[in-house]
Amino acid sequence: MIDRKMLGVIAIAVLGILIALVQPFAPGLSPLGHYVMGTVIAGLGMWIFRPGNLPFMSGTSIILGLTLALFFAYKAGLVFPGKVPFKAPPQIYGVVMGGFTSSAVWVLIPALYFGFVLQKTGLGKRIAYMVLKTFPATWLGLAISWLVIGVALSALTPSITVRVAIVVPIAIGIVEACKLEYRSKGSAYICLLAWGMALFPGTGWLTGSLSGPIMQGFFPPEIKHLCNFDDWFKILALPWFVVTFVYVALAYILARPKEAIAISSDVFKEEYKKLGPMSKDEIISLLILVGSLLMFFTEKQHGIPTAATALFALFLFVMFRIIAGPEISSGINWDVVCFFGIAVALPPIFGVSGISAWFGPLIKGPIMSIAGAPLLFMLVITAGLMLIRFIDVPWGFTTAALTIIMLIPLFNDFGYHPLAVTMAYLIAVNFFLLSYQQPFILMGEGMIQGKGWAPAHVFKFGLIYIVAAFISLLVAVPYWKMIGVIR
Structure with missing residues (x-):
């Protein structure tokens, strides 16, 4: 029998083919736009369901190959020749493959090795136990310990995967030491607090989670300079501390x-x-990681970009043989890097194919009608993006695409700094009520064989997160007005 994942892939692929052939959004969207949209939807199905645990590269290859073929076919007049005007960009490869030359990718690659180093050397586990032994062994002491551990590990690596891999096994070890029943209230409290602190604190600065490099890569060229370490920290650190x-x-x-x-x-x-x-x-790794963090924080003073600092840190790890030669290929998940590269290239692909120009006005009217009331606007778009996350799994690309489309008109017409609007996307991408909505919950469950929590606990902690997120907006909007990033 065909399993559910394969059925999901087939259903989404059929949807993509129908959009490409039937072209239901004509005449507003060109045939090229329909073809590209159908291609991306088919690739998205592979990313979401991954039948047989296929790598992300499967969907990436579909999007890369077919998009390149479509662009070159249109340029050569092979697809509806003479009927659809299409000004091909000077460098088609530069558009479709541009994500792989983006500075965001070259922040991501060294950053993933940072996480590998934390695990290989044992430095991450040392930091966790050093904090745990410092605070009293009470429910409150554990909560404070996980908070401190989460901030410390977020400062050293943006890889949430690594942080979850460090703290969740320690958490289930504490559950066993306390002789608590698996999936009990106490077990869920310990494990979901540890898991949450691996996820949330680092979102407050550019290199504290992969959301930073992702959004830096997604930002349109005309506002990309606004997505930098200093502005991210100034605008988003306080709201995420509140969360x-x-x-x-x-x-x-x-x-x-x-x-x-x-x-x-x-x-x-x-x-x-x-x-x-x-x-x-461990000592050398700690010095390199702390030095890198200081360089990230002082980028405006010395002018060395984040990517250059991250790459030099990677060079030092290799030079000191903390990362050995064979580990260059095995130390990080290159499938994720390829997935990230094409994801970052989607905005320019949408721009060239006309999808952005067609889709923008569809949402501009309803959204802009409330943009004059910043608090109401942020609450509404955040709630809307959270609802989309029930179907936009696992990585929230629809929410990212919708957010990106809003950034420029909100910046030009209403004076919203793009990173303030990005808060809605960040809240939505970290959102969860059910396990399937959050890949890092699934990862944590797999690491501890489902012993940490039950679905009811995930739902309860998801509600807690939602309350925390909306409280953060009540604090953030007045703060943003005060510092002048919302006019």
Whole structure:
């Protein structure tokens, strides 16, 4: 029998083919636009369902190959020759493959190696146990510990995958040490707090999560300079601190068990002692990572771009043999890098094919009608993007595309800094109520074999996150007005 994933791929592929052939959005959207839209939808189906655990490269190859073929066919007049005017860009390869030359990709690649180094050297685990042994072994102490660990690990690597891989196994170890039942209230509190702190805090700065490089790559050329480390931190650090703090506080108030935790700080001290003294590789790695972070924060002062700093850090890891030769190919997931490259190229592909010009006005009227009231506007578009995330899984590209289309008119007509509007996308991409909406929940469940939490716990913590997100907007909008990024 054909499994559900294959049925999903077939259904979405048929939808893409119908859009390409029937062209339901004519005459507003050109035939080329329909063909490109159908191609991207077919590739998106491969990304979403991944039948047989096919790599992301399967969908990436569909989009790259067919889009290149379409552009060259139109340029040569082979597709409806003489009927559809199409001004091919000077460098078609530069449009379709542009994501792979974007500075965002060259921030991403070294950053993924940062996470590899944290795992290989044991530095990430050392940092986690060092914090855990510092605070009292209570439900509140654990919450504070996970918060500190989340911030510390986010400062050293943007890879949420790595952070989840470090903290979730430690969390389930604490559950077992406390002799708590798997998937119990106490188990969910420990594990979902740890998981949340691997996800949320780093969203507040450009290199704290992969959302930073992703949005930097997505930004249109005319406003790309506005997506930099300093502005991201100035505009988004406070709102994401509020999200993180409220998530922890509400989890402690609403989701902690009534009985006291059955563990002492001595357990964490023993685990830390087992790690032994810091190795030479750990010390060198820590110095390189902290130095890189300082360079990121002071980019305006020294003028060295984030990508250059990240690449030099990667050079140092290789030079000091912390990353060995064979690990260049095996140390990170190159499938994710290829997936990221084509995702970053989608906005210019949509621009050249006419999709952006066609789709923009469709949403401009309803959205712009409330843009004069910033708080109402941010609350509405955030809620709308959250609703879209019920079908826009797992990585939220529809929400990203809708956000990007809004940025320039909101900036030009209403004075919204693009990064302020980006907050709606960031909230939506971190959103979850059900496990399937959040790939990092699925990853965490896989690491601990589903022992940490039940679906009801995910739903409860998802509601906590939603409350935290909307409270952050109530704080953020007045703050943005005060610092002048919303007029």
